[in-house]
Amino acid sequence: MNSQSAAVDGGTLSSHAVIGAPCWVSLTTRDLEAVQSFYTAVLGWQWRVGKLGDRYRFASVDGVPVAGVSAVRSMGDTAFAWTPFFATDDADRAVSRGYERGGTTALGPISFPPGRAALLADRDGAVFGIWEGELVxxxxxxxxxxxxxxxxxxxxAFxxxxFYAEVLGWASEAExxxxxxxxxxxxxxxxxxEVVARIHSGAVESAPDPAIRPRWQIHFAVEDVEACARAALDHGGSVLARAAGRPEITLSDPDGARFVVYARPAG
Incomplete structure (x- = not known):
């Protein structure tokens, strides 16, 4: 299994309860040990192996699973990246809707009891996953x-x-x-x-710089963004950008997977 397949390891809530909301994040890597050391240093995560085998690791905070990382031997021309997964009440229907509206399906739906997952791309090539079933x-x-x-x-953005509203059921009458x-x-x-995502216009589909191509980007709230940046540099990562006028830094891990750290809101 690669990181673009959602992982569930004993969940207590169904995806039906939060239809369309982000419910998991997952990452691919060439070196599990190296990436574990990196994210432990930068984000303070702990790690364990679950029911999906040794090549898929669960990152946890205070015992709560927060993300999944899997090892792959080769990604070809595909960049290593964080992938968000969104909850759905019907994975088959979501995949069909994505295809009908000009998106593509890279994987699935595939059964991973107690649920099902698929990996898709929207009309502009931004990759995302869907998950139906119990949440982590x-x-x-x-x-x-x-x-x-x-x-x-x-x-x-509009x-x-x-596209996402029709595929994921945003703003529908479903509970x-x-x-x-x-x-x-x-x-x-x-x-x-609660605000869980934003969509901005301005990316260029054929841009040579992947930073300005259509893409989903994961932001993690942290106590000290500068400490995270120093830890990233010390453990083989990079500092890619600093937001103007706010405590937010874009980093990359040793494989080049991008993510953002921002200051945890007070209170």
């Missing part, structure tokens, strides 16, 4: 342990939001579904009133 842990517990914020940089609205020239996604 309760959604609120996952959010509290390692609050992760998803951000999509794409060609046209068009992208329409537990997310709400999406247009604010400050971005599309904002809320689950149970």
């Amino acid at each position: 842990t309760g959604w609120e517990k996952w959010r509290a342990a390692a609050p992760a914020f998803m951000e999509l940089h794409t060609r046209n 068009d992208a939001a329409m 537990g579904c997310c709400e999406a609205c247009y604010e400050d020239e971005s599309v904002v996604l809320r689950s149970e009133g």
Whole structure:
């Protein structure tokens, strides 16, 4: 199994309860030991092997699983990257809707009891996953342990939001579904009133620089962004960018997988 397949290891809440919300993040790597050392140093994560075997590791904060990392021998021309997974009440229907609306399916749906997963790309090539079934842990517990914020940089935020709304059921009448609205020239996604993702316009589909191609980017809340940046440099990573006027730094791990650390909100 690679990191683009969602992992569940004894969950207590179904994806039906938070339809369309981010519910897991996963990463591929060439070297599990090296990436474990890196994220332990940068984000303070602990690690364990679950039911999916030694090549898939669960990262935890205070005993709560927050992310999955899997080892792959080769990615070909595909870059190593963090992948967000979104909850769905019907993986088959979500995959069909993605295909009908111009997206592609790279993998699945595949059964990983007690659920099913698939890996897709939207019309502009941004990769994401879907998960139907029990979550790794309760959604609120996952959010509290390692609050992760998803951000999509794409060609046209409104068009992208329409694609995801139709595939993931955003703003539908189903109980537990997310709400999406247009604010400050971005599309904002809320689950149970909490902002969990934003979609921004401006990415260029054919840009030679992967940093400005359509993509989902994972943001992790931390206590000290500068300490995270120093730890990343000390353990084979890179500092890619600093946000102007706010405590937010874009980093990459030893494989080049990008992520953002931002200051945990007070209170």
